[in-house]
Amino acid sequence: MLAELKGINEECGVFGIWGHEKAAELAYYGLHSMQHRGQEGAGVAVSDGRELKAHKGLGLVNDVFKHAEFDTLQGHAAVGHVRYSTQGGKGIDNVQPLLFRSQTGSMALAHNGNLINAHQLRGELEIQGSILQTSSDTEVLAHLIKRSGMETTETSIASALTRIKGAYAYLILKEDKMYAALDPIGMRPLSIGRLGEAYVVASETCAFDQIGAVFEREVMPGELVTISDEGIKSTQFAMPRQRRMCAMEYVYLSRPDSDVNMVNVHASRKQMGKELAKEAPANADIVVGVPDSSISAAIGYAEETGLPYEMGIIKNRYVGRTFIQPSQELREQGVRMKLSPVRGIVEGKSIVMIDDSIVRGTTSRRIVQMLKEAGAAEVHVRIASPAIQHPCYYGIDMSTREELIAANHTPEGISDIIGADSVSYLSEAGLENAILKDDSLSQGICTACMTGKYPVTEDKDNNKEMSYIGW
Numbered sequence: 001m002l003a004e005l006k007g008i009n010e011e012c013g014v015f016g017i018w019g020h021e022k023a024a025e026l027a028y029y030g031l032h033s034m035q036h037r038g039q040e041g042a043g044v045a046v047s048d049g050r051e052l053k054a055h056k057g058l059g060l061v062n063d064v065f066k067h068a069e070f071d072t073l074q075g076h077a078a079v080g081h082v083r084y085s086t087q088g089g090k091g092i093d094n095v096q097p098l099l100f101r102s103q104t105g106s107m108a109l110a111h112n113g114n115l116i117n118a119h120q121l122r123g124e125l126e127i128q129g130s131i132l133q134t135s136s137d138t139e140v141l142a143h144l145i146k147r148s149g150m151e152t153t154e155t156s157i158a159s160a161l162t163r164i165k166g167a168y169a170y171l172i173l174k175e176d177k178m179y180a181a182l183d184p185i186g187m188r189p190l191s192i193g194r195l196g197e198a199y200v201v202a203s204e205t206c207a208f209d210q211i212g213a214v215f216e217r218e219v220m221p222g223e224l225v226t227i228s229d230e231g232i233k234s235t236q237f238a239m240p241r242q243r244r245m246c247a248m249e250y251v252y253l254s255r256p257d258s259d260v261n262m263v264n265v266h267a268s269r270k271q272m273g274k275e276l277a278k279e280a281p282a283n284a285d286i287v288v289g290v291p292d293s294s295i296s297a298a299i300g301y302a303e304e305t306g307l308p309y310e311m312g313i314i315k316n317r318y319v320g321r322t323f324i325q326p327s328q329e330l331r332e333q334g335v336r337m338k339l340s341p342v343r344g345i346v347e348g349k350s351i352v353m354i355d356d357s358i359v360r361g362t363t364s365r366r367i368v369q370m371l372k373e374a375g376a377a378e379v380h381v382r383i384a385s386p387a388i389q390h391p392c393y394y395g396i397d398m399s400t401r402e403e404l405i406a407a408n409h410t411p412e413g414i415s416d417i418i419g420a421d422s423v424s425y426l427s428e429a430g431l432e433n434a435i436l437k438d439d440s441l442s443q444g445i446c447t448a449c450m451t452g453k454y455p456v457t458e459d460k461d462n463n464k465e466m467s468y469i470g471w
Contacts, residue, residue: 012082014190024073031044039060048074106174111169122140125144152172152174182219222238222240224236269384270299270303274434276354276424285349289309291339294355307352311345312345312353313342355382358383358405361414380421386450428451
């Protein structure tokens with residue numbers, strides 16, 4: 001479903017390239033391919049070997065780089081970022097990459113994820129004399145790095161990374177090196193590719209396809225990768241654990257043409273639809289998917305049941321993003337601006353409407369209402385993921401538990417609220433069957449928003465330090 005209308009908003013996207021004379025331009029294209037991960041701001045920082053320069057702004061990538069900014073962004077290395085704020089206020093100060101200058105060199109920092117002990121660390125840093133310039137938790141790492149050593153090195157970065165807890169994928173650019181780091185349980189996606197002799201790092205592999213790069217490998221949990229003119233080097237700053245990739249990357253967040261932890265997103269969504277069809281069949285005439293992220297699951301559901309898949313809902317791609325509207329009423333009106341039922345397809349039909357998730361239920365109610373106003377005889381809602389009943393603390397802007405409809409109502413109750421003839425969810429086992437391919441250390445997903453089983457939690461009896469669960 002449309003995340004901006006329902007309360008699941010994307011995390012962020014990071015992109016880095018080392019060893020290409022058109023680094024800034026390629027970073028622009030890479031960020032453009034990951035625009036779905038953040039629309040509030042974008043930026044690029046470059047290195048020419050002597051100094052770092054940056055350009056960033058509010059809005060979409062095309063808006064930020066609509067003039068001749070690349071003339072001033074000459075260099076062989078770059079890191080870029082597209083932002084949706086989960087921690088830190090909206091505003092240009094929090095748009096990344098954050099650029100820090102010191103007597104021992106400069107550093108640009110881009111981050112995807114959320115530090116759940118950031119508040120504690122900010123307090124400690126302030127007591128020690130640090131003055132933070134932004135409200136973003138990303139800035140915390142820069143201060144920790146400098147307090148771990150005057151020079152920004154593998155040692156100082158690794159020391160700083162052991163202090164932070166949560167979900168994170170970092171790109172750090174210096175004049176002579178680029179670093180990539182992933183949290184110890186690998187909740188965020190981060191991959192390495194090659195473009196000729198250049199190295200590329202990105203949140204999603206679709207960015208590699210955009211610029212013609214070839215996928216090499218994933219950045220592994222607890223790994224710090226150093227890239228320079230000397231090549232690539234790996235340092236393990238934390239013991240590798242069973243991976244817990246965010247399940248919502250597969251359900252909604254990532255582009256269908258991306259591979260996340262070696263699993264194709266479209267293929268996993270299609271399999272979710274097939275698993276859902278086995279668990280929750282419906283007596284219906286056609287299957288309809290809510291554009292765009294639910295289309296793959298709808299195709300899988302249709303294939304498994306033998307029902308025809310029809311394009312019963314059309315998305316208007318030329319309407320501005322409606323999540324910025326100031327009231328829920330206007331956000332709900334945005335559903336009619338974004339989506340339109342195809343009356344000639346749905347009229348008189350019993351429909352299975354496939355969606356990826358339900359958060360508050362307001363958008364689902366509007367879509368069901370539109371389908372019935374267009375003449376649908378019945379609308380059976382099938383959700384290609386388990387019910388979202390818990391907030392996310394790791395970088396997805398998830399509603400509070402009080403706002404989550406599945407936390408307060410049964411599927412039957414939700415069906416009454418949204419006006420559907422029935423509502424069913426995919427089980428946790430069905431989700432795992434669709435995503436996980438083997439029992440290796442690299443496989444595993446975080447389903448905390450669905451199950452309440454948080455892989456990283458706050459230990460209130462230990463000075464609010466965070467602990468990893470299941471290790």
